[in-house]
Amino acid sequence: MRRYLWQQAEGRRHAYDSHTHPPGLGFTFTTLCGTEVRTGSEDIGKWLRPTCPTCDREIRERLGIP
Ligand SMILES: [Zn+2]
Structure with a gap:
């Protein structure tokens, strides 16, 4: 199951797929x-x-949230 997390980086709070990028500090990830x-x-x-x-629009689409 996909799981998405929010992380602030480079001036915005972005969402990312925790399946492809494990959470942690000081890491690079694809939003x-x-x-x-x-x-x-x-x-x-x-x-x-x-x-x-x-990211907000994308995560809503992926999770089926209107
Ligand atoms: Zn973003």
């Missing part, structure tokens, strides 16, 4: 919007960045 981003120390603990609208 659902198709970008490869890397988490920095500023992304850990406090998520102040806006949600990526493309």
